[in-house]
Amino acid sequence: MLNTTHQSELMQLQPTILRFTQMLSAVLQLDAEVVDANLVRIAGTGPYSKFFGKKLNTSSRIFRYILETHQEKVVVKSRTDPLCDGCTNKTNCRETAFLGVPIMIEGRCIGVISLVAFTVESREKIKENAQLFSDYIRHISELFVSKVLDMNDSEHGLDKVFTSLIENMDQGVLVLDEHSRVQYGNTPALTNLNIEKEELVRVEVNIQPLSIHNNDLKGHQQHIISLGKRQELVVGQFHDIQGHQLFIMAFYQPNTSFSNNEAPKAQFTGVIGECxxxxxxxxxxxxxxxxxxxxxxxxxxxxxxxxxxxxxxxxxxxxxxxxxxxxxxxxxxxxxxxxxxxxxxxxxxxxxxxxxxxxxxxxxxxxxxxxxxxxxxxxxxxxxxxxxxxxxxxxxxxxxxxxxxxxxxxxxxxxxxxxxxxxxxxxxxxxxxxxxxxxxPTLKERGKDIELLIHFFLDIHTRKIGVSYPGITPAVMLRLNAYHWPGNVRELSNLIEYLVNVVPEGDVIDIDLLPPYFEGTVLEQKNDHQIIDESIMSLEEMEKIRIEEAISRLSNRKLVADELGIGIATLYRKIKKYGLSSHSS
Structure with a gap:
């Protein structure tokens, strides 16, 4: 039986759910909508960012199906799906794809979280990542609704729900108030900034883009985060959510810091290296x-x-x-x-x-x-x-x-x-x-300077071309460190410029984007100081085997992620990447 109370449990948490929905939309780059069991819109983005608290006035067959069956639903061919038959809004519908997940509490369905596509590109994103997205939303939903059960235990229940959601994100997140003061940072953010939670509250924090003329670009950009006298170079982007700003950090970080007193002199701007x-x-x-x-x-x-x-x-x-x-x-x-x-x-x-x-x-x-x-x-x-x-x-x-x-x-x-x-x-x-x-010295003689130069050239070429700052996977970084670089720094700069041009907007530079001559690069395996040719066993193959073994042994995804030392969303991405089973054993 559906919940028919005057104000649903979800509506009582509407401000928090709205912030969560906006954050979810920003991270997945898709529009999102939440309705309760009465088909009342609780939150939404894009075309669904208004008329909160009102019942849907168009045909709601898909939502009704999810509420009644307690099953998720994916539609990638709008208008031709059987559930769309008889829909009064069928001819005017602009949705190209839909993914809905039920919000379950103690066997009851109290609402639906949905992702919606309005373009062919967004439809393909849902089609290719349907299981990944549904697993991710279901996990966050379970965390979210567990807080609904005890929301009356504290006057600050809404804040607890919101911070719990952020705390369980893989990406580092800082929450700023309307005066741009940092109110909260989750564990990945504290790790990236190398700071304790208690210190984050005490110290003066300021976030400024590294390249002022890049402010209008969408996607991740490099920012200087000042923590008192210390500064950290962090890749991330801002999102405005109801009087708050979220600074969402990228999964990849250049891992570079310096203090105001020890900042490199401007004259050494181009002389990059710490070897x-x-x-x-x-x-x-x-x-x-x-x-x-x-x-x-x-x-x-x-x-x-x-x-x-x-x-x-x-x-x-x-x-x-x-x-x-x-x-x-x-x-x-x-x-x-x-x-x-x-x-x-x-x-x-x-x-x-x-x-x-x-x-x-x-x-x-x-x-x-x-x-x-x-x-x-x-x-x-x-x-x-x-x-x-x-x-x-x-x-x-x-x-x-x-x-x-x-x-x-x-x-x-x-x-x-x-x-x-x-x-x-x-x-x-x-x-x-x-x-x-x-x-x-030659570039090969400079050891870990290669990584510093990679991030330096990423910044140079993204600003020159006018695109978002991309990430770079550990596997790529390992290959670039192992390469012999006959053309030295100039060759590295040219390669990074090439990669910045070919990497899809908002994506990460992965190993498949490297030119063919990197395939034969011999990598050093630090354990036992052995040299392993990638044709025998690559790091990716080892990672795949380890994830597969953990999935077969453990009961659920959260335990697998905890054992591997990664976040749940990162685990889902790797499951998708390696084509592993996305169902628990």
Whole structure:
């Protein structure tokens, strides 16, 4: 028999149910609706976000079916389903798919929670994830209704229900009031922020987007969460729900923090890395930045030589003066001379009638960066040596030298010892350029810096392209860490830009998006220090076996999730991913 009391049990909890429904809709990216046993709308989103407390005035055959049979119902072909026969609203119905789950208390059905699709894309989402969504909603529903039974035990029953719902979410959630003060954080949020619940209440918390111009983008973005003097980089998104804001964190987090006092200087923005070699490099840059002495940066192609040159310039007294960069290997020798030294009117056939100021003169008081200096001809090397010795430049066709005050930073991936021995590079110029040598390590030598660089480039390329910040699965991170990176940091940046372009909006970068050449990557298994080829046993295969074994042994999904140390929603996603049985043993 259906509940026919004047105000249903669900209506007594309407504010909390509405907040829950809005949160559920935001997480699953589908519209949701809740009705009680009297077919009164308790809560809803999208087209169902109004007329709360009123009985549905159109045909409610599907809701009635669920209320009477106590069975969930999935409709992925609207208008053709037998339950839709005779519906008076059939011709005007805009729903493309429907998933309804009964709300059961002690054998009674007191209402229905439903997900509704209005587009072909949303219909496919329900069709492909029907069991996953119904299991998830049923689990949350069971948690929710258990609180209904004792809602009169405390004046704060509504708050207890709401916080219980949030506490059982896999994603970290912060609840903020109308003044943007944090009122509550669930366990995953506290873990992400590395803070205790008691401290969260005491400390001043501020959340700001990392990229202000990305505010209008939908989906997850990077935010700086200030906790007193400490700051954490967190990926998440805001949702407004009845005077409260929910900051819902992504499942993936960059795991990066810094304090206000120890925040990296702006000059080191592009020099990303915390390995020993990169820390030594940063110390060296800090020490030599203010010197006028020449710097020679040596490193393999793609290791970031120009980034380091910029860092030296930005930390020097010349920071507000020009930084002029030129690639000596990319410009023909005859053109390079006129680019570097400039020329006067009529210096040669085809010369501009106004003459031209050379890059050396343009860099006066600042820094001249000569990339691939090893490709410069012997003739130009002699002229450059004169500039370094005399601190003046002679434009082509001129008889008057122009004084210059520049610092030269050069870079190469060539072996100067061999070039000097074979008379391809002047030894005296080499010693002039190599006053302060800097060697850049390859990316493979930098260990866990790869992960820092991945998140750095994810932020760079999502902002450049104008898309949401995507997650990246542990399996992908493991492959990228194991790869040998012949193209170094440049290759990693290019790969991340590619992945940001191809990953579906709001999705996570999974292993199937990686280019084919990552398939043969050998991974290191930390236990017993064994090297396991993925063709023998991948981490995903091991995870699948472990989940399958736990499901067959334990009585319900919650016990399985607890044993595996993951949330229930994460468990359902993995069951779907690996094609395992979604029914309890």
């Amino acid at each position: 020993k070699k990169m820390q030594q490099l940063k110390v060296l840059i800090s020490r030599i930045a203010s010197s006028p002495s020449s710097v020679l940066i040596n490193g393999d192609s793609g290791t970031g030589k120009e980034v380091v040159a910029h860092a030296v310039h930005n930390m020097s007294d010349r920071v507000d003066k020009p930084f002029i960069a030129i690639n000596c290997a990319a410009i023909p020798d005859q053109l390079l001379e006129s680019e570097l030294f400039g020329y006067v009117k009529g210096a040669f056939t085809g010369a501009s009638s106004k003459g031209k100021t050379g890059l050396i003169q343009a860099a006066n008081q600042g820094t001249l960066f000569l990339d691939e200096i090893g490709d410069m001809s012997m003739t130009l090397q002699a002229k450059l040596l004169r500039v370094l010795e005399e601190r003046e430049v002679m434009p082509i066709g001129s008889n008057t030298a122009v004084p210059v005050n520049i610092r030269i930073i050069s870079a190469t991936n060539r072996n100067f010892s061999e070039m000097i021995a074979t008379n391809k590079f002047r030894e005296d110029l080499y010693y002039r350029l190599n006053v302060i040598p800097i060697h850049l």
